[in-house]
Amino acid sequence: MKVVIIDYGAGNIKSIQFAFKRLGVDAQLSNNTDIIKAADKVIFPGVGEASSAMYMLRQSGLDELIPKLTQPVLGICLGMQLMCNYSEEGNTKGLGIFNANVKRFNKRVKVPQMGWNTIKALKSKLFKNINEGEFMYLVHSFYVEECAAQISTTNYDEDYASALQKNNFYGVQFHPEKSSVAGEQLLKNFLDL
Template identity: 50%
Template structure:
């Protein structure tokens, strides 16, 4: 299987590569459009700030390519948010694939929402084999609200989308690659799609 991780200088891409390696899958790290288009599976990690990430994607021409992809695609963390329409983070227009907007947490709780939290209302093949309320690792200050596309929910303190699916785009707010055995199951389910 030909798995590609999109490299757009977006932080911790190695961790995703290593997580796949632990599953016996060698993934290619690239920003090459053709390699991305030809891949069987595409993973889009992300850390950092929305505006600079969008700028980098545009510089590499990836903002034109990603929306046209048809294979199973997984966005992680900022990679989830970038797939949406707009983010409150520096008022940034995003890739506009998933018709949802990214909001900042307005809460008395600490922001970033950092650490292990449980996910529930799991209703998707990529969540297969998980138990309701399993724990995954989050680090984020912005979130995608619950919608008809939500496939896993978490609370901080209000419910938000821990994961969404829209067509072939699967998007995880938490770090699947850093979520111990639970994250590994999700990655494996995605590779098995």
């Protein structure tokens, strides 16, 4: 199986590669459109700030490629947020794959939300053999509002979408590569899609 991690300068790539290696998969890092198109599975990671990440995607033409991919694609953290319509972070237009917007957490709570939090209302094969109320690891100051594509919910001051799915596109706000046994199970489930 050929797994490609999109390399556009905004990802914690090494920990994702190590997570797949533990599952017996050598995930290739690439920004080459032909290599990405030929992959069986694509990982769209992201750590950093939305507007600069979108700038890098536009510079490489990946903003045009990603929404047209037909194999399973998993956006992680900022990767998932960039798949939405719009982010308040940097007043950024996203890829428009998910019909949802990204908002900043209310000032009532400490940002970023950093650490373990639970996922509930799980609705996808992505969560096979993962329990309701399982803990996942998160680091983020912005969140995806509740929407039709939501397949998991987390609460931090209010409920928000911690995972999304539309057709072959999946997104998770948490970091499966840092989420112990449950995170590893999610990556395995993604490989099995």
